[in-house]
Amino acid sequence: MKRKANISPYQLLILVFGCFVTLGTILLKLPFATTKSISWIDALFTATSASTVTGLGVVDTEKTFTLFGELVITFLIQFGGLGIMSFAILVFIMLGKKIGIKERILVQQALNQNSIGGVIKLVKNLFIISFLVEFIAMIFLSIRWVPEYGFGRGVYLSFFHAISAYNNAGFSLFSDNLIRYVGDPLINIVVSLLFIIGGIGFTVLADIWQKKSFKKLSLHSKIMLVGTLLLNFIAMFFIFTLEYNNPNTLGGLHSLSDKLWASYFQATSPRTAGFNSVDISQLDHSTIFLMIILMFVGAGSGSTGGGIKLTTFMVIILGVISFLKGRREIEIANRSISENFIFRSLAISTIALIFISIAVFILSITEKADFIKILFEVISAFGTVGLSMGFTASLSVIGKLIIVFIMFLGKIGPLTLALSLAKPVNSRIKYPNEDILTG
Known part of the structure; x- marks a missing residue:
């Protein structure tokens, strides 16, 4: 008898997602998906960017893809954002199939949950909330775009951008992204609320929905809500201050309200959204560095966004504070966080x-670009953000493959990749302690 391949949930998750990206690549390479022929590497890059809800592009989405190609990208964004395993569970539920322990474990890993308890209920709530939010947003965006572009085109633009924004993808059907709407309150509010809600995390949304x-x-929900509000406010303040006199960004805007809208939008977008209402390449280096930090931190655990996640960042900061205070555990809101979460x-x-x-x-060797542009591009790919300093289109083949891998890593999570490669050790042997010098 042949032995069955022992594939861990982490490895299966990566395999399924890899197959999904491959399918997207093939669909985007079809002749009727594009207005002009694109290379396989460009099709792979776009499919990965859409599936990982990143938004980086080596080609202009509006000018390169036909309606079919744009719908493929929309399909990849929706499935990639809400999770392939989540859609699989939805199909199982609709067909009345029994959902076994293996499927529950896969959903647990895909949605980054601590246990398999309640994951099916979470998936149900995920789809109800997500589709409802996207539909409402599409109606509001239609109010702005139907009068401007006509009913058919206006509704389609609203549909595409609602899905792209909620899933934190950053793909836009406008060549300048949303720069033309820099001072438009409706576009700023609706789009930003979409990617903020999508970036908070499905666990938090379900928690708010129920309670x-x-x-x-829960403590997780409270940390996410307070942390998101705090980070967005701090980022807005610094961007407004740093860019106020920059003639190529805020300084070039005529009214105070436009400057405030631009500051707000750029402050919230780096948390994995990828939309921009000013030219990112014209930002001051201090602002760029601030955005790099925000992109690295990312959105919420179990959300449509990437990055190391806000709760991960908060646990590390609180862990440092606790160490300096001489405490062995992190204490917050009359609760303690165990060492396992600190190590994780x-x-x-x-x-x-x-x-x-x-x-x-590697990119410093293969690409002819400033270091700050390379660092920004890599962090943007890892955080599945999609913001760029105009460097993406000029990437070499090796550069594109590196960014594809980083986008993939940012979506599945660095820990998932590491655990898929690591061999589990079930040893009960405990060795004697010995101190080493640190610091």
């Missing part, structure tokens, strides 16, 4: 920094 009271929310957060951040460093090193 409807901040006091009753450190592992995620360290693995991410290792891969990012390797990618930046």
